[in-house]
Amino acid sequence: MEKYDRVFELAKNRGFIWPAFEIYGGASGFYDYGPLGATLKRKIEDAWRRFYCVGEGFYEIEVPTIGVEAIFEASGHVGGFADPMVTCQQCKESFRADHIVKETMEIPDGLKKEQLTAIIKEHDIRCPECKGPLGDVYDFNLMFQTWIGPGQKKKGYMRPETAQGMFVDFPRLLRFYREKLPFGVTQIGKSYRNEISPRQGVIRLREFTQAEAEVFVNPQFKNQHPNFGAVRDLALPLWDENAQLSNGPVTPMRVGEAVERGTIANQYLAYYVALTHKFLVWVGIDPARLRFRQHMRTERAHYATDCWDAEVMLEGLGWIEIVGIADRTSYDLTAHQKRSEVDLSVFIPFEKPLKVKKTVVTPDMKTIGPKFKGKAGKIMAALKAMKPEELDRPEVRLDIDGEEVVIDSSLFKHETAEVDVNGENVIPHVVEPSYGIDRILYSVLEHAYDEEIVQGEERIVLRLNRTVAPITVAVLPLLSREPLTGRAAGIAQTLKNAGYFVEYDDSGTIGKRYRRNDEAGTPFCVTVDFDTIEDGTVTVRDRDSMAQVRVPADGLAGLLSELLCTGRPLEGYGKKV
């Protein structure tokens, strides 16, 4: 953890990250982003928006972080993650408490943990592995629970992922996108998981930020991503299931080939794996410390056909998952359709209408109604569900709530006609790239962190990507006295007016100020010296090479704009110093 310690020390010193609630002793799994950290995070999120919202055309939505119980009943988070657990005091193995008890006796479902503890004590139920004594039963649900409104009538949960909000809004989103697939929606926001014992510092948080995209696609066309050509030849470091099983290496493979060979299940999934690679490198993840690992069949959620994690190498922590890209199929929408009883399918028109024979039954409800009263509705439904040949009889026998009802053929008409079927209703599949912003932010810091020896002194420098660095440019008078200070302040103001995040600093020697900005990751330092007063030129210093060029102060805003857009080295501009 040595590297982590050094990065975290810098993060605390320079105002990137620190423990939350420090004056009250803190709480594990919670961290604050300080001035530079919050700015860096926002810039990473903005880069993400540039890829997903601007690039892919997926609009961003924002839904409450608290959800009503039904959402998480449908998603499986309530039932699946509210298990009573018990730990063996001897071998420390954990078990489902109710399962252990059920091996010995019949018990009803839904017993409270106190009741289960009592039963275990009473019947001296022991650890099935080592026969050691069991501890008290405790509830195990990763969701934070709360009550909506006064009293305890309406349960609410802090969302454990942002995804559910986008599934729940599906009918409105479908209308917004004018009822056509495919379309995508994104959300950047906080999610909450009440981890039992978060470790690994900022890697495992109880409150964290996710950036997720849900791409709704016709399952028939998962192999026809409209923009696949743009990524087809990109080589990705893939570590598929077979390679993992055989302890094989991570192999670079072109995206197109990965789909053709079936390494990645379909074009849509592969496209977002590729887009993830582009994004991560763009915000400053070292490609040499990045790989894509396929989920093993056994670790995949039962509904997911294929799932790939982007993992980064962090020193002392190993390979850490920072993005998951999953084909969730129609699982989520189907679950919400069932629980909410709202139709979440999309009408997909056929290219040519299909001619289909259809039987239309018209019951004579004027007679059936008064005669059968309360059962009339069910009789109508039963008649309409009958096959044509069953209706061609003098009388029809129906089973209504276990009772036989005989309907004379005079009580309904039926005719079979050929009708046009113009399309079908399909529940879309969902391809979901899910990004852990906090982990990405820390990884960016660690991958940018560098120490080097300059003239016998250690230099710490954050080699952040120019576009995500919190401060874009520092303006420094060579000496802290007039007329340099006044001129520098003026230049700083001009750059602020141009929209840049500018730091003006005249405290201490010039060397010290360079180093301060190196630690903050500021890519450029503009220095105002006596030549500036004479001829209006300044020096611009590159953080990484420490090289300087001399350019006219008037052109600074334009120069910065070009440096940020093109990513070209500073050395190509102005006169070398």
Place this chain on the structure above:
RNA sequence: GCACCGAUGGUCUAGCGGUUAUGAUAUCAGCCUUCCAAGCUGAAUACCCGGGUUCGAUUCCCGGUCGGUGCACCA
């Protein structure tokens, strides 16, 4: 949640049953300074929280919080 270890200025640290609680670095003010943590002067800032033992606790004991390590957990 269990076991072991730790917690001292912003940061990194020395140390002790009674100290004016080290040192470095960072910060602020001033002097000096014509490009990479220079120098001088001064200032401000700390014993994680709660109980106990004791004349006296930052120091010893107990509990908690936070952090580290191992186990468990991480859909």
